[in-house]
Amino acid sequence: MLRRFTTHKDFAQTPPDQVLKRLFGYLRPYRRRMLFALSIYVMCVTLTNLNPFVDRILIDQYIAVERREGFYLILLLALAMHILNQLGAGLRQILVGRTNQHILYDLRCQLFNHIQRLSFSFFESVPVGSIMTRFISDLTTLNDFLAWQMAILVYDVSLGLISITLMFLIDAHLALVALLTLPVLVALGVYLRPRIRDAYEEMREAGSRLNVFLAENISGMRVIQAFVRQNVNLSEFGHKNSDVVARYMHTMRLQAWFMPVVELTRAAGLVAVLYVAAQEVGLRPSLTVGTLVAFTAYINNLWGPINTITNMFVILQSALTSANRAFTILDTQADIADTPDAKALASVHGDILFDNVSFGYDPAHPVLRDIHLHIPPGQMVALVGQTGSGKTTIASLVCRFYDVTAGRILVDNIDIRTVQQRSLRQHIGVVLQDPFIFSDTIANNIRYARPNASMDEVITAATFANAHDFILQQEDGYDTICGERGAQFSQGQRQLISIARAILANPRILILDEATSAVDTQTEMLIQQALERLMQGRTAIVIAHRLSTIRRADQIVVLKQGTIAETGTHTTLIDRPNGYYAALCKAQGR
Amino acid sequence: MQRLLSFLRPHWQLVAALIGLNLLIAVLLVISPIVIKQVVDEVIAKQNLAGLPTYLGIIVAVAALRAAALLGYQVGRERLGQTVITDIRTALYRKLLALHWGYYDNERTGSLMSRMIGDVESTRIFLSGILIDSVNQVTTIVLLLAGFAQQDLTLALIAAVPTCIYGITLYLLFAERREIQLKIHQQSAVVNATLQDSLSGVKVVKAFAQEPQEFKKFDRDIKLLAELNIRSNRVWNLRNPWVSGMTRLMQLTLILVGGLRVMNGEISLGTLVAALAFANLMMVPVQQLGQQMTALGQTASAAMRIFQTLDEPIAIKSPAMPLAAGDELRGDIRFENVSFKYPKTNSYVLKHINLHVPAGTSLALVGATGAGKSTLANLIPRFYDPITGSLKIDNIDVREMDLSELRRHIGIVSQDPLLFSASIAENIAFGRVDATQATIERAAKLAQAHTFITALPKGYATVIGERGVGLSGGQKQRLAIARAILLDPRILILDDSMSAVDAETERLLQLAFAEVMRGRSTLLIAHRLSTVSQADQIMVLRNGQIVEQGSHNQLFAASGYYREILEMQRMSTESIT
Incomplete structure (x- = not known):
């Protein structure tokens, strides 16, 4: 087609x-x-x-x-x-x-x-x-x-x-x-x-x-x-x-x-x-x-x-x-369309289950193979692995940006293919690797998911994401119009705005994809604390390369060429002989 | 308008030929009825078949000539149009290539695109079609009026007066409509920008389930556009019919005045009939002229926007007499009391920066987001010029060097690696089109990209989708690093180029960089102190000022900001191991 x-x-x-x-x-x-x-x-x-x-x-x-x-x-x-x-x-x-x-x-x-x-x-x-x-x-x-x-x-x-x-x-x-x-x-x-x-x-x-x-x-x-x-x-x-x-x-x-x-x-x-x-x-x-x-x-x-x-x-x-x-x-038919009898997903606890999931953008080249993963509500899962091992793909599948080629994904025991896409996504907050800023005011960018949010809520979210200070330094503060793709901001500042956006959305499920990669150490620490507070009581899937982020996870999943190579917590994985995670810790702990 | 016409000057021969052809077509059109009249009067009325073949022959010959002229005219006109827009478009594109970064900070891709496509197109329609056609129409009208005057002066005046009124009202109408047309154009630009925004940000739109909101925005914008268009249409159509109906009024007046004069015996019936025939002939060129006036408004504003871009001053360009740094550029970088702020803003991003990077050494910049690190790096290749102070490379002010020469010696890996929709090999060879496959692969290997590239089904020939869709952030960054390495630059700028790379790749890259950086002046922006600590010199920026400066050991001993973040990072790793 x-x-x-x-x-x-x-x-x-x-x-x-x-x-x-x-x-x-x-x-x-x-x-x-x-x-x-x-x-x-x-x-x-x-x-x-x-x-x-x-x-x-x-x-x-x-x-x-x-x-x-x-x-x-x-x-x-x-x-x-x-x-x-x-x-x-x-x-x-x-x-x-x-x-x-x-x-x-x-x-x-x-x-x-x-x-x-x-x-x-x-x-x-x-x-x-x-x-x-x-x-x-x-x-x-x-x-x-x-x-x-x-x-x-x-x-x-x-x-x-x-x-x-x-x-x-x-x-x-x-x-x-x-x-x-x-x-x-x-x-x-x-x-x-x-x-x-x-x-x-x-x-x-x-x-x-x-x-x-x-x-x-x-x-x-x-x-x-x-x-x-x-x-x-x-x-x-x-x-x-x-x-x-x-x-x-x-x-x-x-x-x-x-x-x-x-x-x-x-x-x-x-x-x-x-x-x-x-x-x-x-x-x-x-x-x-x-x-x-x-x-x-x-x-x-x-x-x-x-x-x-x-x-x-x-x-x-x-x-x-x-x-x-x-x-x-x-x-052109949407590859992913709501079935006629799709129901709205009213409220969500945040229980996620990957049931033998396989996926490939091109069926000949599977990116994920037989992924079985259970994330209980409120847990934080860290996805670890080399570039291209399929971390971002897992996150995209939860949002149903793509449909699995085999197996199924359940949220609160409901196959996500049977609910309305929008209702599913309303419960998920995503911070993407490449933060996209719309040509609108900073405030409207932050309240993107909830257009009727008050200014107080916007400021609270920005403060939470540690973006408040730099926003105030802009010419018109929160009313500053962002250039095309937020061109006038540094990558780090764009990320802060997109984090504030996810915070204001107040979702049950959070997906953070490399969310703090371009932020300086000090800001990263502050965001980290903010995110930890935010993740409290929410299900979170975090993709990060920094062990400081990863080690706090309830569950660490190491991906290797589209399959799960190791799962466990920091303490169970750190001493595993020949383990990827153990090697990673050694590499960063120099 | 004069300037617009100047685009035609280089092609004046073609223009002259087209006007000539056009007149020929008009004249031939007039000959044909005359011959037919002869046939009717001489052959048919008199039942004299002798002259018939000659007359018929003339008709065929005139038609053949006219057909040939039409063919030539059409092809020539299109040729002229294409030549002219190629000129204009190339001039625009050249200008865009030369304009400084600051210009692009304030311009949207969408509006520049509509200038390159829509505006250039409406200029073409004007220059190659309307302009030459209207020369012809005005001549025809004048000729007809002259022929008229020969028949009868009073009747000619009756014809001339409405024609003049017609011209003036058309002009006024066109002026009135111009304002609305301008608004329409602006609104179209808004619509396109909204569209571009929601299409390129579609991931965010979908992730936050905001399709209805995006639609509302789009709907609001196109509704306004439709309203403006309807208004413009109304302004035009409430008045235009009266204007174009003027010719009929002219005929009726001719019948009234002429009729009375015939009845009074002042002129012959034949004269009146001839006058009406002239009025009839006049109708077509007058109406066409009116239609073309409508397009004129669009052309005027389109041309205005084109010239605005062409006239945009280039803030950063090579000096007339550049001082040669040549191949011997060593890469000694010196900032002398440099301050900088972005145009149209008030606060300085860099304040009194003094720094020196001796040739072949490295400098790491550390500091919070928005402290001015990237801005500082962007001053070296002269993407922006300092407001005060000067920046010298090998003791030559960069403003006195040849711009391309300067940039050719600098390799940059920026935060947001932008790749082009071309093959991976072409992307790596971006700065050196003639690079061999071996050179490309060497650069890719150094950038730790070779392995993942060869794992792709098409390897180096893989074509990258728009904005690098299909590659992960870390993979894009490594391609950008390979792209910079391939230049073999004297000066290397690494702006947070490893942020999206996983820890293992980062470690490999650090090793590679140690190799690549050797012998080159390097400016390194990074948050990982493991990367930073390798630099010969480290500088901490805060709010556009250098607050700490020295080697790793010196700064560590100084127990300032640097020490603080070092501790923080150490803490996080210590608690792991």
């Missing part, structure tokens, strides 16, 4: 009519408004087409014969028609514009909600930049199509149909001659259609590669400068950019064939009409000079819409592609 984001050729597999049908589904809630707008449209087109008719009456029946009575009246009527037409146009545009915004809003909400439901594995395989593109360019293209291009299409189609009808009404034979060249355009469309679609796809892909490159470059600019990579990256940028340009030009060259061919076929149609007319004029009563003048006008009228409609094809194509991309995301 996820591979579909990278191999865009798959998009072509979905039948266009189904995509369109689904797309029009978004118009359904607004169908009354759209129908109203459409009827105004029809009125406007009719009024506009009546203009020459009124003018002809004015000229032929009044000015030409110098009839003054009634002249002003008809002129006033024409003015009234015009005002009505303009009012209609304004109203229609406002209606369509508003609908367009509402649809865009609906689409954004739906996509956002859906993406938030998706599992971690989705975010690990799809870069943020590419999700952003869905929101920004794809949704805008779709919206543009639904609201504006559709209106243009309706206008041009009705104009074309009126013209053709009038042509046949005047002289069917000549009308057939005039339309003789139409198949040429259809053939051209059939030939270019798949080519333009492929070219468009390639163009978009190149564009998206450039965007991803840019996004990464901008966020990694500091590293680029530190390593004096400017020239290398500049030439890489040059390559990516000229790739985009080349593909764009390729697409445009294909597309550029439409207008000239339309131009030529129009001329051919005219010449055919003129030729036939010249031969047959006078032979049939309908074939007058006036008819001919009208015909040339109608042919001109007709080719305009055809031009738009062929152009429309390209617009339709890009709309379909965008729709497909958005729908692909919407159709």
Whole structure:
């Protein structure tokens, strides 16, 4: 399923009519408004087409014969028609514009909600930049199509149909001659259609590669400068950019064939009409000079819409592609979804049981094998082991960020797959290795889990996490706005904020992943004391490399290549011959 | 606007050719009805078939010429557009590469991205499409008015007055709308930032089960955006139809005035019909011009933002005449009375720092979080410049050295190791693109990364996901260390580079560092005193000032802050063993 984001050729597999049908589904809630707008449209087109008719009456029946009575009246009527037409146009545009915004809003909400439901594995395989593109360019293209291009299409189609009808009404034979060249355009469309679609796809892909490159470059600019990579990256940028340009030009060259061919076929149609007319004029009563003048006008009228409609094809194509991309995301099932009968986990004691759990991000490479581990409520468990031994994975499994591939995890004797994910996570507080700070005030970052927490509670939590002092030193104290990812703070300060956040959440289960690694010794000691107070009466899973943290644990679990190598307490493990923990203590106790 | 046009100057030939083609297309459009008229009048009306093939031939020839011109025009226009945005985008990217760190402290990735993509795109649409098209439209309108005036001056005036009013109202409307457009743009930036935030922070969002709150934020932002858009749309559409309806009013006025004059015998019926035909022809370019005006507002603000970035002063750059340190840089570092504060803040982060790291020796910085350790380290590669005092390397003020030369001699491992979505090998060779596989592996081995890299299914060719997803913090840090080691720098800055590494790896790394640090000037920021104690010199920073300074033994004897933390750490390990 996820591979579909990278191999865009798959998009072509979905039948266009189904995509369109689904797309029009978004118009359904607004169908009354759209129908109203459409009827105004029809009125406007009719009024506009009546203009020459009124003018002809004015000229032929009044000015030409110098009839003054009634002249002003008809002129006033024409003015009234015009005002009505303009009012209609304004109203229609406002209606369509508003609908367009509402649809865009609906689409954004739906996509956002859906993406938030998706599992971690989705975010690990799809870069943020590419999700952003869905929101920004794809949704805008779709919206543009639904609201504006559709209106243009309706206008041009009705104009074309009126013209053709009038042509046949005047002289069917000549009308057939005039339309003789139409198949040429259809053939051209059939030939270019798949080519333009492929070219468009390639163009978009190149564009998206450039965007991803840019996004990464901008966020990694500091590293680029530190390593004096400017020239290398500049030439890489040059390559990516000229790739985009080349593909764009390729697409445009294909597309550029439409207008000239339309131009030529129009001329051919005219010449055919003129030729036939010249031969047959006078032979049939309908074939007058006036008819001919009208015909040339109608042919001109007709080719305009055809031009738009062929152009429309390209617009339709890009709309379909965008729709497909958005729908692909919407159709991506969350790997981890609540079962329909999932219950809310109301309150928790904090008893955790890993029952023969195995797990692998990629089934071929298991990260954890046959883990059996029981953590009674209120206990603190320390996970120890080398980088990559699976410590963080165990913590992620408790939160159900991933589902186990074998075995089960029970919280208070309930399989966590049978409860609502959110209710489970509400009881768990996590401090991640890489603390993430939102671009919001410090206070709001701390009260993240409980948005309605009072300022007093925020300050208490910050004081508890030893963050209060440095926060007060900031320009606006707790109201200081954090930069992107909290850029203005040191790693240690970011960690303090994220600890305060977990403290305020007041969870039954605490997960501390390397929570104090980047903090200086003094601060670490203070946090340690705070965390110990916090862990009192709560179940805690602590991942740490520092023995000072580990030795206080009720249970120490040593992981080695995804299996539990040793379990016990500090005193039982310290003297185990050839034990990893014993060796670790020796190494740090130097 | 003038500046925007200057982007077209290097391509003036293409611009001229496009305008020429455009005029040709317009002129050919006018020829065709004239020929048809001839056919109707001369051939059909007079039943004289002799001239028919010639006329038909002319029609076909005109159409063919016009088709060719259209093809050339379209391709040329797109070519121009792409050339111009490549220029603008490259200029922007160059600028971003050159801008100092302080700039990035205050800019969001999202807004810079929208400048590089959205703003550049709307500039392209303007320069390659609208501008050249509108030259054509204005010419057409002027030509038509001239032709008009030849027919009848009064009627021409009737046509000219609404056209002028039209132009002025369009301008006013555009000015009114510009404000809202600006707000819309700002709000879009807010939406994108919110989106970026909740997408990149998705782990935290999920861990704290805050999806509804994130949605509420997003919902609030996009609702406001939709409202602004609807308002802008209303402003435009309540007025625009009247403006574009002006041409019809013009026709009706022509019929009124012209009609009365015909009836009074002042002009012929033919003249009135011709005048109406002119008015008809005028409708299309006037309407197109109006549509293009809408886009103008967007272009103006887009161009403004692009120039703002391009004009951003680069606070830190190479001097015009750099003093060469060259390959012989020894790495003697000296801070002389250096004070520093971040722009737009009041409090100094570093106060009167004096320190000296003789070439080839190491200095360890110790101190509480936020004491200014990283800031101090960031001054050496000139990521920031001191406010007062000076920083000298080999007795040359760093501000007088070539910036790239200086940085090329410095290897940095920062707290938050940022890796790029490229292969592991490419990431290690980040600073030396031409490094051989052997060099890369040697660096990886030194950084204790070789073993875990070769354990990966694809080894060194493994591509790292965005922001290093898939690797643990300790693994990322070791890659960052390998990346710095590969440079073989004279000066090494290790900013808390072992915090996320497990104890055993840390021990191995310490051994490796002892090897790597030999002969290089090293600035070491660490919390583990076991690491710090190996340094030749140790400095304790507190609130931006050096409070203690000396060797391990000296500081230990001084019984200050250093002694205090040492005791604390010792206590925790003693109680273990």
